[in-house]
Amino acid sequence: MNIVIIGVGLIGGSAGLALRGFLTTxxxxxxxxxxxxxxxxxxxxxxxxxxxxxxxxxxxxIIAIPVDSAENLITDVLNKIKSDAVVVDMSSTKQRICEVIRNHPRRRNFVASHPIAGTEYSGPDAAIPNLFTDKVSIICEKELSSKEALAKVLEMYKILKMNVIYMNSKEHDKHIAYVSQLSHISSFVLSLTVFEIEKDEKNIFNLAGSGFASTVRLAKSSPDMWAPILEQNSEHLSKALTTYMNYLNKFKTSIEEKDKSKLHELITEANIIKKVLK
Amino acid sequence: MNIVIIGVGLIGGSAGLALRGFLTTxxxxxxxxxxxxxxxxxxxxxxxxxxxxxxxxxxxxIIAIPVDSAENLITDVLNKIKSDAVVVDMSSTKQRICEVIRNHPRRRNFVASHPIAGTEYSGPDAAIPNLFTDKVSIICEKELSSKEALAKVLEMYKILKMNVIYMNSKEHDKHIAYVSQLSHISSFVLSLTVFEIEKDEKNIFNLAGSGFASTVRLAKSSPDMWAPILEQNSEHLSKALTTYMNYLNKFKTSIEEKDKSKLHELITEANIIKKVLK
Structure with a gap:
């Protein structure tokens, strides 16, 4: 079995590492x-x-390149493959790529997926063998893929030790805007804000506790990968950011009014995350 | 030597663990x-x-209680100690506590400090022996403490294996607003935003990658500790939040205008954090 990985960076390279040795080339x-x-x-x-x-x-x-490149390439890939070959993409937005190939004669050879796995690093050197282990992969519009194509992709995700769940592409893009992409934006913004005030990097280095390091970590993420993701998910992200800014304004107002009990209330409400993430 | 720790939670309890056994009670x-x-x-x-x-x-x-309680208690503590005793506080804002006791007859017995160490947990069960190891502690207004008091506190931080740096209290509160407190606010806001949209917690659990977990971690922090900190540092935080919101607006506009090259530029700029945090 020949597995072709288009894009040998963090995602594609990690998939390569994990899939080598299973009677595959x-x-x-x-x-x-x-x-x-x-x-x-x-x-x-x-x-x-x-x-x-x-x-x-x-x-x-396996297509593991930035979402805009994937969207541009997918039609050509489907045109050129063997008639029984299976194509799976691993990009972080799903609506646009699904739309682009909805009416392609080989739509059934294609499986749209998004493995929820990654780090803030990129390129071949960032690849690690256990990147996908015990994480979740989402498959979208599975009814548009053939049974055979779906089976092959599920086999692949089994080797990668991923748990697969199913969603439609619009739901996927909506939820992922909040749970993943908003995290990245808040980190980018935190980094930009801190560097605007802290012209002297030594201050940041000295004052940064583990909390700052953890919150700003995603700001190291690749612009080649993330600019297209944010652009593709414009609609859902715009709503997510509106909600985010509303809450931010509540904090700002409470802080400026020195309203300790309102701040206590907001933080207590935010503590709900304890229920989900141990 | 009798070491009295007022507040036996995360900070005080961890200090107790690390200071026990050095011929101390x-x-x-x-x-x-x-x-x-x-x-x-x-x-x-x-x-x-x-x-x-x-x-x-x-x-x-050692005073290791929420910043508002520390501010209220410090005068009474100084009134009641032995004349050669040393008082050190470990709270996260320094301007107000320094102001409150500026003219106290025993001001020289006091050292204002802020060990940059913590986790998102609180209470005695959160205490760990190495919380302070290899981290930075800031001492403010050291010229207002006696040499003896300062020496004793430096000895304590040596046992805690902390590196000590010096700042005035206003500078401290300004920088820490950006590098620590803003991280907490962005996590609180992220948690609130995600929970507003994701009524079904299972979605969060399924879709949350390590990136989200890392960015939202601080949202578990104690409201008893953090509401007073945000209130006390109102002035600096208001400015920090204004800058943060400006950058957030740049992202929002670029996303809504699908301006991929502007997004690329912003993310590339945010990547500067790589220089400071490896």
């Missing part, structure tokens, strides 16, 4: 020769091949 | 009998004593 495809070379050196893939050649022999094609 | 003082009992059971202190009695025999008094 892992073929890496990427536009950047240096990253391809690095993927080989790190053992993320068995070989590197040009895009068109790889698609001719691929049985399972 | 650790005396816990607290208003809540259950927490006092728990502190004894956990071995955070050698004994529990009533407040007035403890102050009569204390050589070093």
């Amino acid at each position: 892992i073929i890496g495809v990427g536009r950047n020769p240096e990253k391809n070379k690095r993927a080989m050196e790190l053992g993320l893939v068995d070989k590197i091949m040009p895009y068109d050649e790889a698609l001719k022999i691929g049985d399972l094609i | 650790i005396i816990g003082v607290g208003r809540n009998p259950e927490k006092n009992k728990r502190a004894m059971e956990l071995g955070l202190v050698d004994k529990i004593m009533p407040y007035d009695e403890a102050l009569k025999i204390g050589d070093l008094i």
Whole structure:
């Protein structure tokens, strides 16, 4: 079985590491020769091949590139694969890619998925073998995929040790805007704010406790990956940010009015997260 | 040497754990009998004593209670200690407590400090022996403390394995608003926002990656501790929140206008945090 991974960075490279050795040949495809070379050196893939050649022999094609590139590439990939090949994408938004290929004659060869796994790092060097272990992957619009395609992708996620759940793509994009993408925006904004005031980085270094480090961690995330995600999920994120700003305004007003009991109330309400995350 | 710890929760209890056994007797003082009992059971202190009695025999008094309680109590503590006793507070804001006792006849017995250490948990059960290890503690207005008092507090921080730096209290409160307190507010707001939309907690549980968990972690923090901190640092936080909201608005506008290149620019700028936090 030939597995073609388009994009050998954090996600694709980690998938390569975890899928190697299961009677498979892992073929890496990427536009950047240096990253391809690095993927080989790190053992993320068995070989590197040009895009068109790889698609001719691929049985399972994994798309692990930024969401905008995935959206642009998916039609061409479906046009070029073997008739029984299966294509799965691993990008973080699902509505647009599902729309783009809704009426493609090979729609049934395709499975739209989003493994909820990642770190703040990117590129081949960020790949780790257990990135996906015990995490959740979401498959969208499964009724539009063939049984065979779905079965193959479920097998893959079993090897990656992921728990699969199902959603429609709109629901996915809505929920993920709140639970994942908003976290990234709040970290980016925290980083920008702190650096605006702290011209002297030594202050940040000295005063940063583990709390700041944890809250700002995602601000290290790759702009190539995240700018397209935020752009693609514009509608849901705009609503999420409106709600976020309303709560932020409540804090700001309570702080400015020195209303300790209102602050106590807001923080107590925020503590509800304890119920979900131990 | 008798060390009196007023407040045997996360901070005071952790200090007790780390200071026991250095030819010292650790005396816990607290208003809540259950927490006092728990502190004894956990071995955070050698004994529990009533407040007035403890102050009569204390050589070093550590104040580790919420900032508003500390502000209210400090004058009374200084009135009641032995004439050569040293008082150190460990609370997270420094301007108000320094103002309150600026003209106290025993101001020189007092050292204002803020160990930058903590977790999102609170109470005696949250105490851990290495909470302070290798972290930074800030001492404010050191010129207003006697040499002897300062020396004793530095000795204590040496046992706690902390690196001490010096600031004036206004600078402290300004910087800490950005680097610590803003992180907490952004976590509280993230938690509130996600729970407003995700009525079904299962969704949060399923969709929450490690990124969300890390960014929202501080939202578990105690309202008893944090409401007074935010209230006390009102002025600096109001400015910090204004800057934060400006950047948030830039993200919101760029997202709504689907301006991918502006988003790319903002995220790239936020990536500067990589320089400070490895």
